[in-house]
Amino acid sequence: EAAVTQSPRNKVAVTGGKVTLSCNQTNNHNNMYWYRQDTGHGLRLIHYSYGAGSTEKGDIPDGYKASRPSQENFSLILELATPSQTSVYFCASGGQGEGERLFFGHGTKLSVL
Amino acid sequence: TQTVSQSDAHVTVFEGDSVELRCNYSYGGSIYLSWYIQHHGRGLQFLLKYYSGNPVVQGVNGFEAEFSKSDSSFHLRKASVHWSDSAVYFCAARITGNTRKLIFGLGTTLQVQP
Structure with a gap:
């Protein structure tokens, strides 16, 4: 069974602090994604990656960076966290040719105070 | 611009009822649709x-969905719901081509009452 693991599950950060959300997948999928989920907005794509070393901007990339150091790992980085970035973040992976079927992690609940 | 809309934010039914969750998309070309x-x-x-x-596709746990190009729709159905079907359901679309991005609707919360 495809597995996507996110860490941490919950995070409280201070405004202006640096936050790193980590994602690991054991599916050997090329494509990985970071979404945030907010009431009234559904899921919005922040960054995505086609493979190790690549990152692409999604629909709402401002204030976020991404890093894909390997096939398995994809991180989302908030260099200067703001309260507006309080949200639930989901990582997902998808295989080549199966981009429409994603496997999601359980989510990270981030609160920026 | 590609969009996905789910017209019902909340749907409440009783256990054993049938249910249809609506999804409409706007895009003129080839498109992948999923729930x-x-x-x-x-x-x-x-x-x-x-x-x-x-155009009728079967999914897990008795769910099916029907694609209609004329209506630009991909509605999800289940003939007899169970309390465990209570959840949020998202319709998603991806246009064919180079992009691998999925666009999600806002979701429909299904509440199944006993």
């Missing part, structure tokens, strides 16, 4: 998808 389910506090899980062929 995902999200139980409370969990990540999204894939239910089913459509790209071509038979």
Whole structure:
């Protein structure tokens, strides 16, 4: 069974602090994604990656960076966290040719105070 | 611009009832369509998808969806719901081509009452 693991599950950060959300997948999928989920907005794509070393901007990339150091790992980085970035973040992976079927992690609940 | 709309934010039914969750998309070209389910506090899980062929596709746990090009729709149905079907359901679309991005609707919360 495809597995996507996110860490941490919950995070409280201070405004202006640096936050790193980590994602690991054991599916050997090329494509990985970071979404945030907010009431009234559904899921919005922040960054995505086609493979190790690549990152692409999604629909709402401002204030976020991404890093894909390997096939398995994809991180989302908030260099200067703001309260507006309080949200639930989901990582997902998808295989080549199966981009429409994603496997999601359980989510990270981030609160920026 | 590609969009996905789910007209009902909340749907409440009784256990054993049938249900239809609506999804409409706007895009003139070839498109992948899918449905995902999200139980409370969990990540999204894939239910089913459509790209071509038979417009009625079967998914897990008795769900099916029907594609209609004329209506630009991909509605999800289940003949007899169970309390465990209570969740948020997301319709998603991806246009064919180079992009691998999925565009999600805002979701429909299904509440199944005993």
